[in-house]
Amino acid sequence: MRLPPAIINNTEEVLREILRFTGPADGTLSRYFREHPKLGSRERGVVAEAVYGLLRNKAVYTSFAESGNGPTMRRMTLLGLADAVGVESLGGLTEEETEWLKHVMQIDRTLLPSLLRSNLPEWLFDKLVARDGEATALELAHAVNQPAPLDLRVNALKATREEVITSLAEAPILCEPTPYAPLGIRVIKKPALQNLPLFKNGSIEVQDEGSQLLSQVVGAKRGEMVVDFCAGAGGKTLSLGAAMRNTGRLYAFDISDKRLAKLKPRLARSGLSNVHPVLIAHENDAKVKRLAGKIDRVLVDAPCSGLGTLRRNPDVKWRQTPQSLVELNEKQASILAGAARLVKAGGRLVYATCSILDEENEAIVASFLASRDDFVLIPMSEVLAEQKIDLKMGDYLKLSPAQHHTDGFFAAVLERKK
Numbered sequence: 001m002r003l004p005p006a007i008i009n010n011t012e013e014v015l016r017e018i019l020r021f022t023g024p025a026d027g028t029l030s031r032y033f034r035e036h037p038k039l040g041s042r043e044r045g046v047v048a049e050a051v052y053g054l055l056r057n058k059a060v061y062t063s064f065a066e067s068g069n070g071p072t073m074r075r076m077t078l079l080g081l082a083d084a085v086g087v088e089s090l091g092g093l094t095e096e097e098t099e100w101l102k103h104v105m106q107i108d109r110t111l112l113p114s115l116l117r118s119n120l121p122e123w124l125f126d127k128l129v130a131r132d133g134e135a136t137a138l139e140l141a142h143a144v145n146q147p148a149p150l151d152l153r154v155n156a157l158k159a160t161r162e163e164v165i166t167s168l169a170e171a172p173i174l175c176e177p178t179p180y181a182p183l184g185i186r187v188i189k190k191p192a193l194q195n196l197p198l199f200k201n202g203s204i205e206v207q208d209e210g211s212q213l214l215s216q217v218v219g220a221k222r223g224e225m226v227v228d229f230c231a232g233a234g235g236k237t238l239s240l241g242a243a244m245r246n247t248g249r250l251y252a253f254d255i256s257d258k259r260l261a262k263l264k265p266r267l268a269r270s271g272l273s274n275v276h277p278v279l280i281a282h283e284n285d286a287k288v289k290r291l292a293g294k295i296d297r298v299l300v301d302a303p304c305s306g307l308g309t310l311r312r313n314p315d316v317k318w319r320q321t322p323q324s325l326v327e328l329n330e331k332q333a334s335i336l337a338g339a340a341r342l343v344k345a346g347g348r349l350v351y352a353t354c355s356i357l358d359e360e361n362e363a364i365v366a367s368f369l370a371s372r373d374d375f376v377l378i379p380m381s382e383v384l385a386e387q388k389i390d391l392k393m394g395d396y397l398k399l400s401p402a403q404h405h406t407d408g409f410f411a412a413v414l415e416r417k418k
């Protein structure tokens with residue numbers, strides 16, 4: 001069935017706003033849908049798919065849109081929509097538009113110049129090529145340009161992975177165990193989960209396999225004192241609390257009360273009672289200093305560029321700049337130094353990001369270690385062996401959408417000498 005012609009105007013309207021890049025695309029899209037309640041669920045789905053497709057392929061679509069006649073933004077919109085539903089499903093096109101769309105959708109994109117084909121901003125593509133070579137950079141660019149699968153984590157306090165898989169199959173929801181994370185499940189299509197009893201009773205949470213692995217390398221155990229220093233809405237807090245079997249004490253620090261507020265209902269579902277959310281003003285807050293030298297494990301899931309999550313947030317690549325990276329690097333180093341004072345002798349500090357860039361990852365860890373001879377790096381290969389995770393890594397956890405089919409994550413484990 002053809003889509004109503006009005007959907008082109010809706011998509012163009014929201015796209016115009018999103019392409020100003022004044023805030024995250026998902027937030028703008030949700031607000032637009034709230035303000036346009038008459039859009040049905042099918043239409044919303046199509047608008048969202050077109051917008052995300054366009055953000056993923058913005059470089060190529062901009063160059064296509066510059067060919068042909070008429071306003072560029074309309075042609076960008078048509079490309080996003082044609083990609084989402086096919087040219088035949090679009091109503092309200094002129095004959096010329098139909099012909100033009102059919103022509104550009106057939107262009108062999110593998111023949112385009114590398115930078116254009118990567119759909120990355122030039123500064124980022126150049127950085128990746130300088131580090132990995134052009135072929136690997138293009139492979140990564142291709143992998144981050146695909147939509148992410150939906151991964152779930154089983155809450156081991158409430159169910160086993162096998163029980164959840166059986167129960168999902170009855171729904172029926174097609175899924176399979178994730179290859180590396182022992183409690184992960186990859187859902188084949190993307191059903192609405194919110195109303196499933198398994199979700200309501202806290203047996204499952206949505207969490208990318210990479211994020212699950214990152215929590216696991218923290219190695220939090222029963223009865224320990226643990227701090228999740230940048231807890232946000234608590235994706236990793238929940239997995240750490242479950243790994244501690246709801247014992248010990250887990251502090252969830254963050255400077256954003258909005259994000260910590262989102263943790264509350266998730267905590268209620270999870271059945272965890274060992275988690276203490278704490279709003280801090282900054283990394284040197286007196287609440288941090290009071291716990292100095294007392295903590296067994298500290299996770300710093302640092303604020304970062306988010307360039308490892310482009311599969312979910314394709315707008316991020318157009319919103320980050322070399323300048324914003326410099327500012328993030330200063331913050332990352334300062335948060336790591338602030339969090340380090342919490343760690344007791346023999347305790348561990350885990351520095352992590354969802355970035356694929358060395359300057360947010362290895363470089364921050366190297367400069368921390370250069371100034372702190374009371375910390376040593378524990379090679380990730382050892383940590384993974386301790387955790388019985390079958391993944392080949394060197395000193396660091398470096399997960400890549402191209403190789404591991406997770407979001408791009410980095411983690412380093414540092415131990416305070418006894």
Ligand SMILES: C[S@@+](CC[C@H](N)C(=O)[O-])C[C@H]1O[C@@H](n2cnc3c(N)ncnc32)[C@H](O)[C@@H]1O
Nearest residue numbers: 230231232234235236254255256283301302303
């Ligand atoms: C990558 S996000 C955390 C995601 C979260 N750990 C999860 O798994 O869902 C980084 C978080 O760091 C917080 N943050 C920024 N500056 C901070 C600081 N100085 N101290 C503590 N948290 C900070 C941000 O509010 C944000 O929630």
